Amino acid sequence: MRDVIITLLVFGSLPYIFKRPSIGMVMWIWISVMNPHTQGWGFAREFPFAAIIAVTTVAAMVTNAHRKYRYPLTPVTITFLAFIAYMCLTAAFAIHPDQIMPQLIKVMKIMGMTIVVMMLLRKRKHVEWLIWTVVVSIGFYGVKGGIFTLRSGGQYRVWGPIGTFIDGNNEIALALVMTIPLMLYLYTLVTHKWAKRAMLLSMLLCALASLASYSRGAAIAMVAMLTFLWLKSRNKAMLGILLVLCVPVALVFMPEQWHARIDTIDEYEQDMSAMGRINAWWMAFHLANDRPLGGGFEIYDSHVFQLYAPIPEDVHAAHSIYFQVLGEHGWGGLAIYLTLGILTWLAGSRIISRSAPFAELAWAGNLARMVQVSLLGFAVGGAFLSLTYFDVPYYLMAAMVATQLIVERERKVLVPKPLINPLAPEPDPPDEKTPEEELRHETA
Incomplete structure (x- = not known):
């Protein structure tokens, strides 16, 4: 059962690798690092999954040459x-x-x-x-x-x-x-x-x-x-x-x-x-x-x-x-x-x-x-x-x-976040005007 699951996952990913070669990177690392096929008990243990993924990934990169890898x-x-x-x-x-x-x-x-x-x-x-x-x-x-x-x-x-x-x-x-x-x-x-x-x-x-x-x-x-x-x-x-x-x-x-x-x-x-x-x-x-x-x-x-x-x-x-x-x-x-x-x-x-x-x-x-x-x-x-x-x-x-x-x-396109100096004095608050001063200002 494990052999079948791993085989289906690998071969099922191949069409997606052709569309997005970066998926091939994920599958390659998964196969080469985790080696999930070694957890099976049948044909998957010796099956060349890594080679299939590698060839498919490189082929996808060639066919998607417009992306300029x-x-x-x-x-x-x-x-x-x-x-x-x-x-x-x-x-x-x-x-x-x-x-x-x-x-x-x-x-x-x-x-x-x-x-x-x-x-x-x-x-x-x-x-x-x-x-x-x-x-x-x-x-x-x-x-x-x-x-x-x-x-x-x-x-x-x-x-x-x-x-x-x-x-x-x-x-x-x-x-x-x-x-x-x-x-x-x-x-x-x-x-x-x-x-x-x-x-x-x-x-x-x-x-x-x-x-x-x-x-x-x-x-x-x-x-x-x-x-x-x-x-x-x-x-x-x-x-x-x-x-x-x-x-x-x-x-x-x-x-x-x-x-x-x-x-x-x-x-x-x-x-x-x-x-x-x-x-x-x-x-x-x-x-x-x-x-x-x-x-x-x-x-x-x-x-x-x-x-x-x-x-x-x-x-x-x-x-x-x-x-x-x-x-x-x-x-x-x-x-x-x-x-x-x-x-x-x-x-x-x-x-x-x-x-x-x-x-x-x-x-x-x-x-x-x-x-x-x-x-x-x-x-x-x-x-x-x-x-x-x-x-x-x-x-x-x-x-x-x-x-x-x-x-x-x-x-090149981002704006740096403002640097806060904890030793710098706080800015003075704006002067508050009395209601009479605001009324004179608006009348003027």
Whole structure:
């Protein structure tokens, strides 16, 4: 039944995609992030829904050429293209050129559709469609995991959908940490009281599910995210009270084995998993020093570890977005990747400052703040996970670029809201005239 429903939804959307290619963006993000077909038990699990949507969306853009879909040229988007080109260059000089093609194709599909998404994000509603789609796609697993945690008393770990970027407990936890600030932004948009309550409940369940993943990296990312969320909040007192009330309750609710797991952060020298990650980081460091272009994709095997790892027999994945880029694409690739993140952050700061004088652009400033919080969570939690090619951060980057362009365009036609100086003296009230003076004035 699930397979049939998903198939009907995808194929039923195709005519609408031809009319409005931006709907194809929504369907692509839904399929690629949520992977709803993995929740089925039949033919839908292996059906190429993503490819069908991608082809239909691009075809719709070509047939609707009068709308002039153009790739935005900004420092962020140019750096993004440079990163794609650099990955292709390092792939040409990979250590295992006969093994990299599946991963290269997978990465290029993600990057290519990110370019398409950038071309389709033209209005505020398109940006908010993107945010809603990401929130629904990941929030579904967060709400589901939060309810599971309440029912089980936190005794079992929460896992993500099988066969996706976020199938592991660590990966789904980080995705949920990234989603909570986006939910907070949508909370400011919805007006119905029950919709607000549902969004608030979803945030709490997502936070609980992230804790129940037993992920130490996600716990660190959540602390960083909540701290920066409080700093970015316009109502620090209310948010601070909410955190003070909710965080201790959540920590007390978690069982003893959860606290024992988190406490091992201070004892990483005795943790085989942590030491394996450090071994992989040293491998990436030595490889990048030996090969300026890195090793390309698929470098995590006994052959490469024998050459570059301090403990050759301890083969691990990178478990860090930074060391993953360093090992696969060298120091040049890491420099481009970090530049991309910094420029995206600066674009958000520019949105906040440029939108501040205009009441009509308050949404843009709020969105930029929450996207920054989300990306900060990814930057911290990603230091312990191999999620360099996870598509959600790139979609948020695209949303940031589109929002900046919208703000610059709208500023040209909007009138700034008046600035009120609280120290300025109040203007004198107009002189009041007596009835006799008014009568003489009217007679004259």
